[in-house]
Amino acid sequence: MNRVTLRKTIVACAAMAAALLIVIVLMSLLGSEPLPVRASLCALASFGTSACGLTQDQFDILFQIRLPRILLAAAVGGSLATAGAGYQALLRNPLAEPYLLGISNGAAVGTMIALVFFGAIEWTRPILAFSGALLATLAVYRLARGRAGATPERLILAGVIVTTFLSSVIVFVTVLMDATRIRSFTFWLLGDLSGTSKALLPLTIVITIAGAVALTLHARSLNLLMLGERDAFDLGVEVGRVRIVVFLVASLLVGSSVAASGSVGYVGLVVPHLARLSLGSDNRISIPAAALGGALFVIVADTVARTVIAPRELPVGAITALIGAPLFIYLLRRA
Amino acid sequence: MAVVVCLALLSACTPGRTANEGPRREITDDAGRRVSIPVKVDRVISLAPNLTEIVFAVGAGDRLVGRTSYCDYPPEAKKIPAVGDTIHPNLEPIIALKPQVVLVSTASQLEVFTQQLKGQNIAVFVTDPHDLEGVFRSIEQIGEIVGEKDKANQLVQTLQERTSAVQQAVKYEPLVKVFYQASGEPLYTAGRDSFVTDLIRRAGGASVTADVPGAWPKFSNESALAARPEAIILPTGGSMGAANSNVAEALRQSPAVLQGHVYKINDDHLARPGPRLVDGLEEIARALHPDAFAR
Numbered sequence: 001m002n003r004v005t006l007r008k009t010i011v012a013c014a015a016m017a018a019a020l021l022i023v024i025v026l027m028s029l030l031g032s033e034p035l036p037v038r039a040s041l042c043a044l045a046s047f048g049t050s051a052c053g054l055t056q057d058q059f060d061i062l063f064q065i066r067l068p069r070i071l072l073a074a075a076v077g078g079s080l081a082t083a084g085a086g087y088q089a090l091l092r093n094p095l096a097e098p099y100l101l102g103i104s105n106g107a108a109v110g111t112m113i114a115l116v117f118f119g120a121i122e123w124t125r126p127i128l129a130f131s132g133a134l135l136a137t138l139a140v141y142r143l144a145r146g147r148a149g150a151t152p153e154r155l156i157l158a159g160v161i162v163t164t165f166l167s168s169v170i171v172f173v174t175v176l177m178d179a180t181r182i183r184s185f186t187f188w189l190l191g192d193l194s195g196t197s198k199a200l201l202p203l204t205i206v207i208t209i210a211g212a213v214a215l216t217l218h219a220r221s222l223n224l225l226m227l228g229e230r231d232a233f234d235l236g237v238e239v240g241r242v243r244i245v246v247f248l249v250a251s252l253l254v255g256s257s258v259a260a261s262g263s264v265g266y267v268g269l270v271v272p273h274l275a276r277l278s279l280g281s282d283n284r285i286s287i288p289a290a291a292l293g294g295a296l297f298v299i300v301a302d303t304v305a306r307t308v309i310a311p312r313e314l315p316v317g318a319i320t321a322l323i324g325a326p327l328f329i330y331l332l333r334r335a
Numbered sequence: 336m337a338v339v340v341c342l343a344l345l346s347a348c349t350p351g352r353t354a355n356e357g358p359r360r361e362i363t364d365d366a367g368r369r370v371s372i373p374v375k376v377d378r379v380i381s382l383a384p385n386l387t388e389i390v391f392a393v394g395a396g397d398r399l400v401g402r403t404s405y406c407d408y409p410p411e412a413k414k415i416p417a418v419g420d421t422i423h424p425n426l427e428p429i430i431a432l433k434p435q436v437v438l439v440s441t442a443s444q445l446e447v448f449t450q451q452l453k454g455q456n457i458a459v460f461v462t463d464p465h466d467l468e469g470v471f472r473s474i475e476q477i478g479e480i481v482g483e484k485d486k487a488n489q490l491v492q493t494l495q496e497r498t499s500a501v502q503q504a505v506k507y508e509p510l511v512k513v514f515y516q517a518s519g520e521p522l523y524t525a526g527r528d529s530f531v532t533d534l535i536r537r538a539g540g541a542s543v544t545a546d547v548p549g550a551w552p553k554f555s556n557e558s559a560l561a562a563r564p565e566a567i568i569l570p571t572g573g574s575m576g577a578a579n580s581n582v583a584e585a586l587r588q589s590p591a592v593l594q595g596h597v598y599k600i601n602d603d604h605l606a607r608p609g610p611r612l613v614d615g616l617e618e619i620a621r622a623l624h625p626d627a628f629a630r
Contacts, residue, residue: 032555056588061557065585175423188521194556195520198584311547311558313521 009285016292023296024074027303028066032310035062068201069193073302073316074295075204076193076261077271079253081294082212084268085275085287086253089222090246091144093152094276094331097269098133098254101155102162104265106136107251107258108189109166112173114259122199126207130255136162137247191264191317193302204260211253212291218242219283226281264298264317266324271297273331362479365463365472372458376435376481383421383440384574385609386462387412389474390438392490392610395481401432407574408603408611424448430455436480438462440608462608465550466533467498467616470608494613498537501620505539508624513540514564514591517551517606519583522559526552530608538620539627540566556585564589566596566623573603598622 029040035058042052048063080098087096087103098104110132111125118124143158174185188195215222221242224232233239257264275289301319308314358374380401381387387406390399396411401418418432419425421440426448429437436458439448449459460480462473471491478487513535517523525531525542528550535542543562544554567586571579580599582592591597600622604615621628 032558033561057561057563060588061560065557065560192521194522194553306555311544311555312549312552313555 005282005284008279009288012279012285013288013292016289016296020074020292020295020299023299024067024070027299028062028070030303030307031061031066032307033058033061068198069302069306070299072201072204072260073193073298075201075208076257076264077267077294077296077298078208078212078291079204079257079294080264080267081271081275081290081297082208082215082287083250083253084294085272085283085290086215086222086246086250087268088272089219089226089283089287090243091155092226092228093155094273095152095156095269095328096159097266098250099263099265099268100163100328101136101140101159102164102166103133103136103140103251103254104258104263105163105166105170106132106134106139107255108132108263109169109173110255111259111262112170112185116173122197123203125259126200126203126256129259130252133251133255133258134247136166137251141247188262188315190315191262191320192315193261194306194313197260200256200260204256207252207256208291211249212288214249215246216284216287218245219287222246222283222287226283262315262317265321266328267294267298267320269331270320270324270327273327362460362476364461364476365469366461368461370458370460372460372480373435378432378434378436379481380418380429380432380434380437381406382418382424382437383462383607384408384603385607385612386438386440386473386477388607388609388611389477390481393474393478393481393483393487395477395483398481400434401429405574426451430457436460438477438480464530464608465528466530467537467612470530470612471495473608474610490610494610497613498616501616502537502539504627505620505624508539508627510539510541511596511623512563512565513542513568513623514559514562514566514586514589515542515544515568515570516579516583516586517570518579519581522554522556522583522585523551524554524559526550530612531605534605534612534616534619535568538616538623540619540623556583559583560585560589564591565594566598567591568605568619568622569597569599570602570605571599573601575602 025044028044029035029037036054039052039054040062043050043054043059043062046052051059054062084097087098087101088094107129110128114124114128140158140162143161144155146154170189221237224235224237225239225242229239271294272286272290275286275293279285279289298316298320302316305314305316305319359371360374361369361371364370377398378400379390379395379398381390381399382403384406387399387402388408390396391409391412399415402412402415403424404417404420406412418428434457437452439459439461441463452459464470464473471494474491475487478484515525515531515535517525524544526544526547526549532542532545543564547554567582567589569579569582582597586592600615600618604611604618
């Protein structure tokens with residue numbers, strides 16, 4: 001990495017990381033229950049070691065409910081945006097997105113199987129979600145690759161096929177399930193962060209950071225791949241290996257976030273696009289920027305979801321889709 | 336040409352349902368529709384467990400020709416052919432069973448369904464109770480439909496007496512702050528429009544979500560924690576099996592949990608607005624105010 005790019009990356013990422021920290025603090029002050037601002041800030045600054053005059057309930061709301069949920073939102077957003085940026089670079093298609101390609105649905109089917117057959121064993125969810133995401137990725141990739149290579153239209157079409165097929169699998173499973181569990185599933189399928197599992201939160205965060213770092217380390221190869229696979233190969237990129245790495249890492253990211261929160265749509269589309277728009281299409285900058293931006297986006301979207309009709313709640317996926325779908329149409333018209 | 340043939344075939348299928356001819360009357364249902372129903376009804380299909388229970392309770396179980404796969408009470412109901420479940424009723428077997436009336440719970444996703452049955456001259460009667468009185472009204476309406484008015488009135492009178500007995504017993508008891516956990520993850524509760532909220536009120540409780548709009552809203556974890564409920568009701572067991580048998584994480588430090596006031600009550604007595612809802616009422620009241628019933 002030359003010095004100019006390195007500096008630009010560091011400055012952009014530092015600025016976004018600072019913004020992320022500020023947003024985490026600000027959004028933890030908002031919720032269906034009002035908390036005293038000064039005392040909450042004081043307690044947050046002490047990392048929960050001091051209650052700063054908050055009552056036990058207020059302290060629990062802040063540290064047991066809101067903060068874990070915000071951190072999960074950050075991890076889910078970071079994961080999905082990073083995965084989206086990875087797919088877009090590898091497939092040379094700005095519309096490649098985990099949700100639209102059916103990869104989130106693959107992870108959702110995996111999670112459902114885990115819930116139905118191993119309901120009590122939480123760690124089976126991310127593992128089966130990862131497997132589902134990987135299988136869906138491979139299916140889309142195989143379907144999209146014609147003799148002329150993967151054209152953008154063919155890729156989206158393959159995504160539609162995989163998405164609708166897996167949707168019908170999901171419908172099939174829900175019909176077989178008992179009625180009482182269906183409603184919570186339909187909510188979860190739209191993407192919902194309210195069921196934040198403390199057991200899975202650290203894992204989800206670790207996977208997000210590791211995945212973003214792994215893809216950033218392959219950013220140079222991805223930059224060359226954007227010239228075309230043959231040119232990249234001639235320039236010394238191990239195309240096959242990079243493809244496997246991106247597929248594995250992106251599936252892991254999508255799998256862990258879907259296992260934790262269901263299918264939050266459009267994050268992987270909106271955020272990398274905005275990152276490229278504002279910072280250029282160099283993956284060395286746009287991938288880490290997408291990771292941080294995805295975290296910001298989902299934190300804010302989920303804050304809207306949990307406050308706008310409080311004390312009732314909306315699924316966060318409804319908010320991200322509300323923003324993402326119009327942008328998708330805009331991108332489609334420009335493409 | 337093909338279109339003409341199709342239309343001819345379609346129209347050839349429409350006439351000729353003798354069972355549904357003869358004198359009719361109009362009864363207004365909970366969707367506010369005036370439903371035209373034959374005076375003598377001997378073929379009924381129920382599309383919800385609570386309605387099946389009502390039909391049997393008014394003594395018209397022998398006139399029930401179809402039910403859903405969720406309808407498991409009374410046990411005799413299971414001998415009746417199932418026509419899908421409440422969420423996905425199956426139109427073909429419904430029509431093949433030649434019912435005169437189809438009983439439906441709540442008005443959701445009903446438009447197309449009603450139109451298709453109407454085309455077959457089958458009446459669709461909608462029930463949508465929001466409180467115990469509404470459930471009593473359902474019982475009376477269904478009694479009237481199947482020609483068991485006296486039996487229905489008798490049943491309602493018995494249920495009303497049991498209800499008053501409960502309310503009388505808890506009359507001077509202190510109100511207990513109740514949280515009703517319809518589901519823990521994600522957290523759902525009973526809102527303003529739910530008959531469960533009415534039940535809790537009559538049982539000497541004050542639901543902390545009584546003013547939340549909707550019947551079954553998804554509820555904020557932190558608001559549940561901040562509400563500090565003194566008792567938590569978990570509808571579980573029955574046809575729910577082991578589902579919903581744990582208190583949501585946000586409520587694990589609530590006064591209700593710390594004092595051991597978490598009450599599991601058979602979901603079939605709380606989620607089905609039928610005669611057994613009064614069992615549910617009695618169970619809630621006894622749980623909240625054991626002393627009032629020990630005397």
